[in-house]
Amino acid sequence: MLDDTDRRILRQYQAAPETGLQDLADRCGMTATTLGRRLDRLRARGILRATRGVIDWQVLGYSVEVSLRVTLDKSVPRAFEDFVDAAREVPEVLEIQTLLGQVDVRLSVIARDLAHYQALYRDRILALPHMTDIEALMHVARLKGDETLPI
Structure with missing residues (x-):
């Protein structure tokens, strides 16, 4: 289902989802264009569902x-x-x-x-x-x- 390149992309993306496309491409050893196509394909297959903000509810006063x-x-x-x-x-x-x-x-x-x-x-x-x-x-x-x- 996933090849080694897809797994490398997902590992890097999970580790730092806020990383820009060029920096993520550098970490994965590919061009930003290639990475963009791969990310689009992972999204189309439903593997990569969303990029989301995670809010720490405790910082907002919920204990x-x-x-x-x-x-x-x-x-x-x-x-x-x-x-x-x-x-x-x-x-x-x-x-x-x-x-x-x-x-x-x-x-x-x-x-x-x-x-x-x-x-x-x-x-x-x-x-x-x-x-x-x-x-x-x-x-x-x-x-x-x-x-x-x-x-």
């Missing part, structure tokens, strides 16, 4: 992160869709994951502090539809948060 494991009422025909649609409307919900097993959905939620989390939980989270069970897991430390792939 609490909680994982919520939610079980939904499976007797309701659109329980999953209704729940996810409502959860997407809560700005503090950073991530929604679906799971197989006893737990149906995991939400990653941030808050400024415990008082903010408590209000958010009481006013927004508990108001989400079709929940039969919810378990909160307070994050203590992120020991690894790297999205870099071993290419």
Whole structure:
């Protein structure tokens, strides 16, 4: 699927995505034109999806992160869709994951502090539809948060 040149490009790009095209081409040992074509091809194949800004939410004053494991009422025909649609409307919900097993959905939620989390939980989270069970897991430390792939 990937040749050695593609893997080299992706390794360099992951290491420093803010690098300009010419500098990245130099690191990869090719011209900027060749690199541009290769990047376009990786994007067209869906391998390289986007360039994005990553914002450190802790620097912006959010100090609490909680994982919520939610079980939904499976007797309701659109329980999953209704729940996810409502959860997407809560700005503090950073991530929604679906799971197989006893737990149906995991939400990653941030808050400024415990008082903010408590209000958010009481006013927004508990108001989400079709929940039969919810378990909160307070994050203590992120020991690894790297999205870099071993290419």
